[in-house]
Amino acid sequence: MDKDTTVIIGGGLQGLATAYCLLHKGEKVLLLERNDDVAREASFANAGMITPSHSTPWNSFSDIVQIFSGIGRKDSPMLLNLRYLPSMFFWGLRFLRNSSKSRFLRNSQHSYQLAKYSKQITKETRLKNGLSYDDAQNGTMKIFRDKSKLDQSIEITKKYSDSSIDMKILDQKGVVEVEPALADISDHLAGGILYPEDEIGDAYKFCKELENLIRTQGGRIHVNTEIKKILVYKNSINGLLTDRVEIRAKAIVLAAGSWSREILKQLKLNLPVRPVKGYSLTHQSGGLKNCPEIAILDESTHTAITPLGKRIRVTGVAEFTGLDDDIHIDRVDYLNNMLLSVYPKLYSQLTLAEGKAWCGFRPMSYDGLPYIGETKIKGLYVNVGQGHLGWTKAMGSASLLSDIMLGNKTAINPKPYLANRSL
Ligand SMILES: Cc1cc2nc3c(=O)[nH]c(=O)nc-3n(C[C@H](O)[C@H](O)[C@H](O)COP(=O)(O)OP(=O)(O)OC[C@H]3O[C@@H](n4cnc5c(N)ncnc54)[C@H](O)[C@@H]3O)c2cc1C
Numbered sequence: 001m002d003k004d005t006t007v008i009i010g011g012g013l014q015g016l017a018t019a020y021c022l023l024h025k026g027e028k029v030l031l032l033e034r035n036d037d038v039a040r041e042a043s044f045a046n047a048g049m050i051t052p053s054h055s056t057p058w059n060s061f062s063d064i065v066q067i068f069s070g071i072g073r074k075d076s077p078m079l080l081n082l083r084y085l086p087s088m089f090f091w092g093l094r095f096l097r098n099s100s101k102s103r104f105l106r107n108s109q110h111s112y113q114l115a116k117y118s119k120q121i122t123k124e125t126r127l128k129n130g131l132s133y134d135d136a137q138n139g140t141m142k143i144f145r146d147k148s149k150l151d152q153s154i155e156i157t158k159k160y161s162d163s164s165i166d167m168k169i170l171d172q173k174g175v176v177e178v179e180p181a182l183a184d185i186s187d188h189l190a191g192g193i194l195y196p197e198d199e200i201g202d203a204y205k206f207c208k209e210l211e212n213l214i215r216t217q218g219g220r221i222h223v224n225t226e227i228k229k230i231l232v233y234k235n236s237i238n239g240l241l242t243d244r245v246e247i248r249a250k251a252i253v254l255a256a257g258s259w260s261r262e263i264l265k266q267l268k269l270n271l272p273v274r275p276v277k278g279y280s281l282t283h284q285s286g287g288l289k290n291c292p293e294i295a296i297l298d299e300s301t302h303t304a305i306t307p308l309g310k311r312i313r314v315t316g317v318a319e320f321t322g323l324d325d326d327i328h329i330d331r332v333d334y335l336n337n338m339l340l341s342v343y344p345k346l347y348s349q350l351t352l353a354e355g356k357a358w359c360g361f362r363p364m365s366y367d368g369l370p371y372i373g374e375t376k377i378k379g380l381y382v383n384v385g386q387g388h389l390g391w392t393k394a395m396g397s398a399s400l401l402s403d404i405m406l407g408n409k410t411a412i413n414p415k416p417y418l419a420n421r422s423l
Contacts, residue, residue: 005030006405007240007249009227009263011038013203013390014383015255016210017398019219020125025402028250029219032242034226039207042257042360042390045280046203047304047315049295050122050392051140052115053165053195056108056156057368058276058302058318058388059099062149067320077301077334081321088320091274094366107368108160110416114370115389117412118396119199125395131209134309135201139194140295141170141178143342147190149300154193168194181292184344192296200295202308203391229266230254230380237379251405253381258323258361260384269375269423273385275361277319279327281335282356286310290345302388303338312346314339318362318388325359332357362387369416372401375423381405382419 006022008015011033019031035041066078085092098107126135144150150169157165168174175192176183214221230252231238239248254260258275285291285307295306303316314335336355340347365371365385370393374381383401386393400417403410 003248004028004250006251006253007032007247008253008255009240010254010256010260011035011207011211011221011223012041012043012255012257013039013207013394014257014386014397015253016207016214017394018253018255018383018401019214019221020210021395021398021402022405023214023217023219025406025408027402027406029214031214031219031221032225032227033221033223036224038211038221038223039204042362043203043207044360045282045313045356045358046278046360046391047280047295048134048200048202048306048308048313048391049140049297049304050119050199050201051195051297051389052112052119052392053140053157053167053198054297054392055112055115055160055389057098057104057111058364059095059366059368060104061099062300064096064099077303077316077318079317079319079321081319084320084322087322088274091272091366094272098367103367105156105159108156111368111389112160113412114396114400114417115392117400118393119197121395121399122199129209129213131206133201133205133209135199136307137199138294139196140198140200140297141175141192141194142297142299143175143182143192144190145188145300150191150193153299165195166197168196170194179292179294179296181290181343181346182296185342200306200308227256227263230263232267232377232380235377237377249379251379251381253383253401255383257384258363260363260382264423267377269377271371271382271384272422273363273365273371274320275323276364276387277317277321277324277359277361278315279317279331279335279357279359280313280315281332281339282308282311282313282358283350284310284354285312285346288346288349290343292343292346296342298338298342301338303335305339305342323361327357327359362390364388370397371419371421371423372397372417373404373414373419375419382423
């Protein structure tokens with residue numbers, strides 16, 4: 001391996017986007033992924049939403065209440081596994097500390113700046129390369145069953161975005177005008193908010209498009225290659241050890257999502273990122289009646305229902321339960337019930353047994369902001385911790401990191417996300 005190549009560890013959204021941005025800016029790149037395909041972990045079957053409109057971290061007061069009231073309950077959208085509590089203790093304290101009104105607002109503002117920038121880079125990348133990934137640019141809509149929650153959401157969104165997010169406040173009738181498939185449940189709704197500037201798209205298909213661009217434009221991707229250790233000499237990277245060979249590198253970018261923490265532990269670096277498990281269930285919807293056209297989000301339950309081409313995907317659940325990748329049937333039932341409660345007519349036409357259940361781990365920081373940039377080990381960079389917004393923020397995080405690495409002027413202030421705030 002040439003000493004002039006940047007090696008990227010992890011072939012999810014962050015790793016692929018990083019490789020693409022560096023390659024595009026003239027760097028030689030090699031991406032290493034342990035699985036036999038890229039984007040088979042958190043970036044595989046997520047909710048597909050690119051939503052600067054949803055920039056708040058998951059430690060609002062109501063989220064905290066939901067997490068604690070979910071202890072021991074299998075039907076709760078948020079769940080904390082008590083067995084996992086000891087390893088989460090200090091992270092949990094910081095998570096709670098960042099739920100104060102002032103920190104929550106400040107973190108939401110920073111989160112929004114990155115999400116907005118990222119959406120712009122995603123769009124530029126799509127248009128420049130003619131990418132297609134079941135994408136749609138018809139916005140997203142939040143629905144509310146409780147008027148006070150609707151008012152709170154409007155207030156916080158205005159605050160963190162400085163009223164720069166285009167949002168249309170809708171009453172029951174307005175919600176149904178935007179999405180006629182919601183007519184059956186409109187009586188139960190207090191209203192909604194339409195965000196016309198949000199986008200959707202299949203993250204896995206986007207990753208495969210990036211993979212293709214990287215390979216055809218001279219970058220290299222090796223799958224079936226697990227990184228065992230990052231080699232360091234006198235506080236600078238010296239290369240890395242895979243399950244097959246030792247590799248030299250000009251720089252290393254760690255983008256291994258929820259597994260990054262274990263890799264950094266070997267170097268005595270403590271990455272404050274924890275896995276938050278989520279589920280999705282994807283049904284074929286081609287040819288069915290009453291299919292929705294717009295992606296909706298029920299903020300109170302963190303559930304999303306997204307039309308992706310000829311499929312409909314329902315996504316949700318936040319489990320603080322470590323890296324347990326079992327798919328629990330009660331969680332699948334929960335998602336089916338969410339679909340039934342929102343689109344009963346569509347639900348009645350589905351063949352439930354054919355739905356594809358999936359789970360993935362959102363790499364979550366305690367303040368809702370990712371870690372981007374160089375660590376205290378020279379030449380070792382990270383791009384990790386985008387949490388529930390890792391699709392939204394992927395292209396922006398990667399573009400920001402590539403500019404930092406190359407010493408370019410950055411398009412947004414990198415300070416709130418810099419890795420050295422912790423590493
Ligand atoms: C249910 C659910 C719904 C979501 N919905 C949305 C949404 O609508 N919008 C949004 O913006 N975000 C969403 N997200 C979040 C988003 O999917 C994640 O933040 C994002 O996929 C994380 O990308 P990543 O590249 O950091 O991690 P991953 O996709 O997990 O990639 C990490 C990669 O590193 C590899 N790896 C790990 N260890 C090693 C090693 N030792 N050697 C080599 N390779 C290694 C893994 O195999 C993996 O491929 C959702 C997440 C979930 C779980």
